[in-house]
Amino acid sequence: MLVVGLSGGVATGKSTVSAVFRQNGIPVIDADLVARQVVQPGHPTYVKLRAAFGEEFFDDASGGVLRREKLGKAVFTDLEMRKKLNAITHPSIRYEMLKQLLYHLFTGTRYIVFDTPLLFEVGYDKWIRTTIVVWCEEEIELKRMMTRDGFSREDALTRIAAQMSIGEEKKRAKILIDNNGTRDELLIQVEEVIRKLNSSWSPILVRVVIAVLFGLLSSWIIGFFR
Numbered sequence: 140m141l142v143v144g145l146s147g148g149v150a151t152g153k154s155t156v157s158a159v160f161r162q163n164g165i166p167v168i169d170a171d172l173v174a175r176q177v178v179q180p181g182h183p184t185y186v187k188l189r190a191a192f193g194e195e196f197f198d199d200a201s202g203g204v205l206r207r208e209k210l211g212k213a214v215f216t217d218l219e220m221r222k223k224l225n226a227i228t229h230p231s232i233r234y235e236m237l238k239q240l241l242y243h244l245f246t247g248t249r250y251i252v253f254d255t256p257l258l259f260e261v262g263y264d265k266w267i268r269t270t271i272v273v274w275c276e277e278e279i280e281l282k283r284m285m286t287r288d289g290f291s292r293e294d295a296l297t298r299i300a301a302q303m304s305i306g307e308e309k310k311r312a313k314i315l316i317d318n319n320g321t322r323d324e325l326l327i328q329v330e331e332v333i334r335k336l337n338s339s340w341s342p343i344l345v346r347v348v349i350a351v352l353f354g355l356l357s358s359w360i361i362g363f364f365r
């Protein structure tokens with residue numbers, strides 16, 4: 140199975156692009172979504188967070204949900220707190236994503252899209268050869284963030300500065316998607332990428348290699364027990 144990494148700056152259009160992949164029947168592992176799922180009340184990670192950070196970060200009037208914005212602001216300025224948060228959440232996020240990946244591997248999916256803003260920062264790109272970066276000019280990125288999230292220009296600039304520069308991401312990407320234009324223009328580009336991925340031999344080659352390795356391993360095991 141081919142894993143296609145999808146990244147880009149804040150509000151450059153990753154979710155809009157991954158929605159097109161989904162509409163075309165291609166499974167997407169969404170790291171942000173998984174990160175939200177593991178902090179839902181009842182999840183073991185939620186229990187650990189509550190014990191580590193205390194009641195003030197949980198809204199008991201609304202079922203005990205995590206006050207994401209409050210915690211986000213606190214860890215933004217406090218490195219120790221950020222380390223503690225990452226130490227609790229990251230292993231759990233990685234485990235959930237691995238489960239999804241294995242599910243798709245065993246159900247014979249040809250390829251999947253792995254949507255994460257930290258594709259290059261975390262170093263997933265060492266394992267994933269096909270990487271896509273969705274980009275747009277900073278002014279457009281700012282406008283989209285301010286409209287969608289209600290951020291001030293200053294807040295939006297701080298969010299952009301906290302991530303790897305889009306210039307650096309663009310240098311590392313195998314495939315670039317230019318989202319400076321309209322949604323229709325974006326759609327045309329994504330559909331072109333899907334066409335290319337569909338005609339790629341890589342997933343078939345990977346399967347042949349896995350099948351051969353599996354065959355060799357099985358015959359070795361049979362030989363061993365005879």
Ligand SMILES: Nc1ncnc2c1ncn2[C@@H]1O[C@H](COP(=O)(O)OP(=O)(O)OP(=O)(O)O)[C@@H](O)[C@H]1O
Binds near residue numbers: 147154318
């Ligand atoms: N081509 C476009 N024209 C107009 N608006 C767009 C376009 N592409 C995306 N948007 C809008 O810009 C905003 C950001 O897009 P989207 O949520 O897809 O970005 P993202 O990279 O997934 O964001 P985040 O970094 O927060 O995960 C959304 O409100 C989306 O509807």
